[in-house]
Amino acid sequence: MATVTEPAQGHIPREIFPPHPEGLLGGNHDTVTLGDKIADVVIGDRTPRAWWGFFFLGFMLLQGLVVGLTYLFYAGVGIWGINQPVAWGLAIVNFVWWIGIGHAGTLISAILLLMHQKWRTSINRFAEAMTLFAVSCAGIFPLVHMGRPWVGYWIFPFPNNMAVWPQPRSPLMWDAFAVSTYLTVSLVFWYVGLIPDLAILRDRAKNKLQRIVYGMLALGWRGSAYHWRRYEKLYLLLAGLGTPLVFSVHTIVSFDFAVAIVPLWHATIFPPFFVAGAIFSGFAMVVWLAVPLRHFYGMKDFITMKHLELCAKVMIATGLLVSFGYFCELWMGWYSHSEYEWSTTYQRIWEGPYWWSYWALITTNTIIPQLLWIKRIRTNETLLFLIAGSVHIGMWFERYVIIITLSRDHTPGAWGRYAPTEWDYAIMMGSVGLFITLFCLFIKFLPMISITEMREFLPHRQGGRDGHAVMENAK
């Protein structure tokens, strides 16, 4: 397949275009300069120095996972701090934390698409990649938490000569189905979105290896109108299925807790509260990824301050929903007149050994994000980045506070303490390393922003269709 030659290389737009009416696009771009800018990150020879720094950091941290899991498989889950009564430790905290982060990608892509939000176009690709990698990190934890991970497939129903089946009335089996479905659907949604961009990379490839690899991945896509029609319909329907899927998956994750009779777990607030928290943490992670991409890859034309501000607004809304959940938990503890509910609540916030973690949660998740109400703060990249970091910490503590509730059960005879060991932390930091490593590789080898959708999103004068495609063309 032919390589593009002059005059397309070194192309400059033929006029100075007016600024984008909604502030979602900077610079002076037409379809060619836009595609070149994004594709050159992948096709070009230049890798920013910062990429190597991040990759090195991620790869170093990843070794924590390698060593931690190796020792875990050798010695068993006894190397962790878990015991009775706190039988779920950091592994489950990290599982829920990662899967929460993994929800914003599909949310941005799917819900914002259904709601005609044009600003999704700039951030959906790397947010979907974030989803995939976060769900991959999440998936490790329940698997290794099983104690005998080599028989992990027993959670799935299949005819076997032991003549037993897993229990379909248990949330643990729901979890296995929900998370594996979510990973698969996110993967195909991401890949389908990538196919036209892979064709662009194939046609712009600078060497034979790139041409072969991207050519194979592009499946021979040629932009036929018949193909586009089917493609758009599939994309819309995947978004339509992905939206309720996001809600159902995190609802099911919350059922892991809510179906148990542990005080403060057995609550109907859990599903909506978990879903809001997932979106909250996911948007915080989008901010954390978008800021370096703007800074080190010069993507400020495509990921504008307006995008960051919109993310901040979603964070205010979901942060308040989450805070409402915290209030509801306190209220229900008191109003239920259940001795156990109230006693556990009181221990959680004041009398118990882990009261500080509750106040760390309230500070980082409820109080600090209120700064985003102030426009000067939410449009300041550094402060927004720091507040998003506070949300990461807060969302981690939220799950920690829930887990640590196990230390105070119905009867004082069953009380106990929990402290994570160095192996808990090694595997946790290792999963962070896995995420950074995978994300760095994604940035280097695949277009971080959807070129096709951005071209379509360009105003008519700049060669696009003003971002009307999917909803109106999907038939």
Next chain:
Amino acid sequence: MSDPHDPHNPVLVPALHGIMAEFQQPDDLVAAVRKAREAGYTRMDGYSPYPVGEIADELGFPRSEIGAIMFIGGLCGATFGFLMQTWITVYDYPISIGGRPFWSWPMFVPITWALLVLTASLSGVFGLLALCGLPQPYHPVFNVPQFARASRDRFFLVIESADPTFGDGSGVKAFLATLNPDSIAEVPE
């Protein structure tokens, strides 16, 4: 070009896939497809770097098959999921948990739903690939050098040799020239 059908002087000329015209703007391509349709051409295709729904409308492909495929796929997956859980809990491996009914169908909803989404999505993706004939390692349109810009900034109309009025292609070329394209090229098979 010499006549390939001359028995005394055979020259190997590759068969034609069609004639390709290049346009700068999506609206030019939409207008060209409309005119070609009005001129009676039926076998043609439009190529664009990003989706432009009007092209497919003008080509006479107003509705894709994907919706029906995904609906059927999802229905099969959901039915299978529900029946599988019924089979496990009622017939093959009934376990009494506190005397609750074996056929506790509300508890089957999460897995039924997950399988609905999974099968609907996968049938949609594989349906897309099957209907579009992908993966397709070779296609004649890539033989035309200008077509490298189909993934960049140009829009192409190909009237295919399978069209009943194609003939030797000279009539098609003359017709395409009336549309003011940037270039016209033969697409070798």
